Amino acid sequence: MPIKLPDNLPAYDVLKREGVMVIPDELAGQQDIRPLRIALLNLMPKKIQTENQFARLIGATPLQIEFSLIRMTEHQARNTAAEHMESFYRPFSEVLASGEKFDGLIITGAPIEHLPYDQVTYWDELTQVMNWTQTHVHSTFGVCWGGMAMINHFHNVPKIDLPTKAFGCIRHNILTPASPYLRGFSDDMVVPVSRWTEIRREDITKAGLPILIDSPTAGPCLVADPDHRALYVFNHFEYDSGTLKxxxxxxxxxxxxxNVPANYYPNDDPTQPPLNRWRSHAHLLYGNWVSEIYLTTPFDSELIGAASTDLRKK
Incomplete structure (x- = not known):
């Protein structure tokens, strides 16, 4: 089954050229099934690039996905045309007022790591979003700064400034191979890392959360939060081959x-084209997440958020 996108969204043509199955709204409406409704709260400055990256990953499963784009209500995008934002994005205030529910939500990173959370201009609304997920979203995936914000909000886990940027393709290890989110994973893998802050193992352990993927040099990568139906990933499986470049x-x-991003260019030579060595694990991770949503979300979307509908706990 394909991912449902507006046929004039730039990601539609990009994914179609790549062989990802996409379907316009009109045709999707003729199919007698309930698609999984997955939204992207896009906090990144390059909105279209980020849309493409996540749509590519969640659109590669055999399930029909209805993909929605959400923005912070008052924050104005400076690197994406206003026409694009007006055509394809809904402000969170509108989504909140509608009362609608989603099977999944991705909260992206944002280039504001240096700021304390309470100094982020949209922090109050983002905390509203995170609280809203507990009643209106079945599963939430916080990515990089988005994951750091979520683990801080729900568990008071701090982000710690790094003396130098963690930057490159860093080797990571699987700590919990039985996790359904890691089906098909190798014992270790490289993951793109690009951040000036970290979340420390001891703080995650103190919060009682399991670390699923970890690196001896870059620290925790993927953390599960079952009580909040959430995953937090602090690195960038979704990156394109050239994003670090x-x-x-x-x-x-x-x-x-x-510094030159570690283990990214052949022989660490920036004049050489980089090789993508994480693409397969990116598809596995997001495909497993979508599969878990499909297995556990209620058929009646109005029941999303009710504890009694968490099929994994029955």
Whole structure:
């Protein structure tokens, strides 16, 4: 089954060229099934690039996905055309007022790691979003800063500033191979890392949360939060092959001190084209997440958020 996208959303043509099954609204409405409703709260500055990355991953499963785009109500995007935002994004205030529910929600990262949470201009609304997920979303996936924000909000786990940027393709280990989110994973893998902060193992352990993927050098990567029906990933499985290159080139152009991303270019040579060594695990992770949603979400979407409908606890 395909992912349902507006046929004028840029991701529609991108994914179709890549062989991902996509379907326009009109045709999807003729199929007598309930699609999984998955929303993306996009906090990244390059909105279209981020849409493509996540739509590619959740659209690769055999289930029909209805993909929705959400933005913070008052925050204005500076790197994406206003026409695009107006055409494809709904402000969270509108979603909240509608009372609608979602099977899944992805909260992306944001380039604001240096700020204390309460100094983020949309922090109050984001805390409202996170509380709303407990009654209106079956499963939430917090990514990088989005995951850090969620684990801080629900468990008071702090983010810690790093002396230098964690940057590159870092090898990680599987700690809980029996997790349904890690079906098909190798014992270890490389994952793109790009952040100036970290979440420490001891703080996660103190909060009573299981670490699913970890790195001796980059720290925890994937954490489960069953009580809040959430996953937190602090790195970037969703990145395209050239995303780290784009970040490196941007920093070099701006005169920002930055190391060559580790283990990314062949022989660590930035003149060589980088190789993508994480794509298969990215598809596995997000495919497993979508599969778990399908197995556990109630057929009646009005029951989403009710504890009695958590099929894994029955």
């Amino acid at each position: 784009d970040e490196y080139d941007r920093d070099i152009a701006n005169g920002t001190p930055i």
